[in-house]
Amino acid sequence: MAATTHSSTFLLPSIPADNGHPRTYALVLLNQRLPRFTPLLWKAAHLRVCADGGANRVYDELPQLLPHEDAVDVRNRYKPDVIKGDMDSIRPEVLHFYTNMGTKVVDESHDQDTTDLHKCVAFICDDTQDQDKSNLCILAAGALGGRFDHEIGNINVLCRFSSTRIILLSDDCLIQLLQGSLRHEIYIQSSVEGPHCGLIPIGRPSRSTTTTGLQWDLTDTEMRFGGLISTSNIVKAEKITVQSDSDLLWTISIKKP
Numbered sequence: 001m002a003a004t005t006h007s008s009t010f011l012l013p014s015i016p017a018d019n020g021h022p023r024t025y026a027l028v029l030l031n032q033r034l035p036r037f038t039p040l041l042w043k044a045a046h047l048r049v050c051a052d053g054g055a056n057r058v059y060d061e062l063p064q065l066l067p068h069e070d071a072v073d074v075r076n077r078y079k080p081d082v083i084k085g086d087m088d089s090i091r092p093e094v095l096h097f098y099t100n101m102g103t104k105v106v107d108e109s110h111d112q113d114t115t116d117l118h119k120c121v122a123f124i125c126d127d128t129q130d131q132d133k134s135n136l137c138i139l140a141a142g143a144l145g146g147r148f149d150h151e152i153g154n155i156n157v158l159c160r161f162s163s164t165r166i167i168l169l170s171d172d173c174l175i176q177l178l179q180g181s182l183r184h185e186i187y188i189q190s191s192v193e194g195p196h197c198g199l200i201p202i203g204r205p206s207r208s209t210t211t212t213g214l215q216w217d218l219t220d221t222e223m224r225f226g227g228l229i230s231t232s233n234i235v236k237a238e239k240i241t242v243q244s245d246s247d248l249l250w251t252i253s254i255k256k257p
Contacts, residue, residue, distance in 0.1 A: 001181075001182065001183045001243065002181075002182055002183065003182065003183040003184070003185055004182045004183070004184060004185070005184075005185045005186075005187065006176070006184060006185070006186045006187065006250075007186070007187040007189065008167075008174065008188075008189045008192065008193050008252075009023075009189060010023075010025060010040065010041060010044045010137075010139060011037060011040065011189060011192040011193065011254065012040075012189060012191070012192065013040065015044055022135065023135055023136075023137045023165075024046060024128070024132050024135045024136050024137065025041075025044045025045045025046065025137050025138075025139055026045055026046065026047040026048075026049065026124045026128075026136065026137075026138050026139070027041050027042060027044075027045035027047070027048045027049070027138075027139050027141060028049050028050075028051055028054070028117060028120045028121070028124070028138060028139070028140045028141065028143075029048070029049070029050045029051065029054035029055075029057060029058055029080070029141050029142060030051045030054045030057075030116070030117060030140060030141065030142040030143050030154075031051065031052060031053030031054050031056065031057060031089050031116075031142065032057070032142035032143070032144070032145050032146045032150070032170075033057070033061070033142060033145060033146075033170075033171070034057050034058070034061045034062070034065070034141055034142050035141055035142070035169055035170055035171045035254075036065060036171055036257070037254075038061075038062065038065060038141050039062070039065060039066065039078075041139050041141055041169070042078060044139075045139065047081055047082075047124060047127065048080045048081050048082075049080065049081065049082045049083075049084060049120045049123060049124060050080040050082070050083045050084070050090075050098075051084065051085050051116035051117055051119070051120045052083070052084070052085025052086060052087055052088065052089045052090050052116045053085075053089025053090050054083075054085075054116075054142065055080060055083050055090050055094050055095070055098060056089070056090060056091055056094050057142060058078060058080060059075060059094045059097065059098075062074050062075070062078050063075065075097070076101070079098065079101050079102070079103060080098060080103050081103065081104065082103065082104045082105075082106060082120075082123065083095070083098060083103055083104070083105045083106070084105075084106040084108065084116070084119050084120050084123055085108065085116035085119055085120070086107075086108060086109040086111070086112065086116065086119075087105075087107050087108075087109050088109070106119075106123065115150075115153045115154070115156075115157065117140060117143065117153070117154050117157050118157050118160065121138055121157060121161055121164065121166060124136070124138055125161070125164060133164075136164065136165060137165045137166075137167065138164065138165065138166045138167070139167050139169060140154065140166060140167065140168050140169060141169050142169075142170070143168035143169060143170065143175075144168055144169070144170035144172075144173065144175065145170050145171075145172075154168055155168070155175065155202070155249070158175070158176065158177040158202075158249070159177065159202060159203060159247070162177055162179055162247060163179070169254075170254075171254065172253060172254060173251055173252060173253050173254055174193070174251065174252060174254060175249055175250070175251045176249070176250055177202070177247055177248070177249060177250075178199075178242055178244070178247065178248045178249070178250050179247055180206075180244050180245055180246040180247045180248070183241065183242075183243045184240075184241065184242040184243070184250075185239055185240070185241055186213075186239065186240040186241075186242065186250065187238065187239055188235050188237070188238055188239070188240065188252075190235075190238070191255075192254065192255055193252050193253065193254050193255060194234075194235045194252055194253060194255070195234045195235050195236075195253070196232065196233070196234060196252070196253040197214070197233050197234065197235050197240075197250070197251060197252040197253070198229075198230055198231040198232065198233055198249075198250075198251045198252075199211070199218070199223070199229075199230040199233070199242065199244075199248050199249070199250060200223075200229050200230070200231070200248060200249040200251070201223045201224060201225070201229065201244075201246055201247070201248055201249075202246075202247050202248065202249050203246065203247050204246050204247075205222065205223065205224030205225075205227075205246065206221075206222065206223045206224070206244050206245060206246040206248065207222055207245050207246070208220045208221070208222065208244065208245050209221050209222075209223055209230075209242070209243070209244040209245075209248065210242075210243050210244075211230075211240065211241060211242050211243075212237070212239075212240065212241045213235060213236060213237030213238075213239055213240035213241060214230075214233050214234065214235060214236060214237075214240060215233060215234035215235075215236050216230070216233050216234070218230060223248075235252070
């Protein structure tokens with residue numbers, strides 16, 4: 001079975017070299033409270049896309065995250081490349097501010113069948129060259145918290161774009177999809193994440209999941225809703241391995257400074 005690696009180095013003050021295979025990060029900013037580490041994500045990303053009302057969050061909250069800097073300077077420096085969505089949440093003055101600065105606006109109010117995150121992920125995938133897609137990692141800031149139906153919609157995007165590496169982020173945790181067709185090696189950045197973690201079957205039950213590096217490892221274990229799922233687990237090693245016959249959600253806590 002082919003193996004793939006994961007690491008939350010984007011949470012570090014500077015991203016170390018990645019053994020010759022650097023990630024290409026794109027950032028989506030959603031209309032939920034932005035994580036305190038959003039400036040780090042912004043720095044790591046080559047493309048920054050606001051999902052509709054996410055532009056309000058950038059305009060209002062980034063100056064609060066950088067309180068020792070002038071708010072006008074912060075807003076001028078943190079200009080999104082694209083604003084995309086059904087445009088029902090962005091405030092007119094925020095839209096005017098960013099369009100005057102040259103931000104591209106893509107109005108998809110005609111599409112009410114997909115979420116704003118779905119629209120932004122599709123845009124990023126279309127904008128990425130085929131040869132770069134294997135290294136693409138989309139970071140979705142403000143994807144967790146708030147309304148539960150929004151959270152479920154964001155998790156559904158992970159499933160709809162299962163071959164694309166997407167990480168949902170809040171102040172407290174991250175969530176990503178681990179494809180069942182691959183063996184996963186997760187390198188823990190213990191200075192910024194952990195120790196609490198979980199593995200949750202998504203789409204269908206897992207007949208067999210095996211892990212190493214957890215306090216309560218799984219060995220050919222069946223997981224399903226209504227039965228066993230691996231929540232409130234603890235990372236005990238620098239490398240976690242996960243192998244399953246179905247897709248799983250991996251979640252790990254993010255440490256407070």
